[in-house]
Amino acid sequence: MASTHPAGPTPPSESFGVYDRLHATAEFAELRHRYRGFAFPATVAFISWYALYIVMSMWAHDFMSQKVVGNINVALVFGLLQFLTTFVLAWLYARYSAAKLDPLARTLDEQYQREA
Numbered sequence: 118m119a120s121t122h123p124a125g126p127t128p129p130s131e132s133f134g135v136y137d138r139l140h141a142t143a144e145f146a147e148l149r150h151r152y153r154g155f156a157f158p159a160t161v162a163f164i165s166w167y168a169l170y171i172v173m174s175m176w177a178h179d180f181m182s183q184k185v186v187g188n189i190n191v192a193l194v195f196g197l198l199q200f201l202t203t204f205v206l207a208w209l210y211a212r213y214s215a216a217k218l219d220p221l222a223r224t225l226d227e228q229y230q231r232e233a
Contacts, residue, residue, distance in 0.1 A: 135229055135232045135233050136229070138232065139225055139228055139229055139232075142225075142228075144221060144224060144225055144228075145225060147221060148218060148221045148222060148225065151217050151218055151221070152218060155210065155213050155217075156210075159206055159209070159210065163202060163203075163206060166199075166202060167199060170195045170196070170199060173192075173195065174192055174195075181195070
């Protein structure tokens with residue numbers, strides 16, 4: 118019997134059922150657990166670090182205005198470290214994702230493609 122749907126992607130209404138089945142799997146729960154295991158602590162750490170920078174800038178003026186080298190003071194070093202922290206977190210996430218998230222996500226995608 119011929120398919121009633123044209124070739125191409127599965128219509129959205131049908132793919133919801135597949136997604137619901139995949140969402141209920143242990144693999145999907147593990148993927149969410151692994152993602153949250155990295156994202157939440159990293160977010161809390163970065164926001165705390167940034168808040169420390171703001172608090173120190175507001176209420177520890179004497180400390181933050183101390184010269185480190187030439188006209189470079191502690192506040193400027195803290196500010197530049199914010200950029201470094203952003204890049205380091207992005208790099209760590211990319212490594213973590215490639216090692217822990219992507220293989221599991223590929224497995225789930227293959228299941229989705231088979232069922233859709």
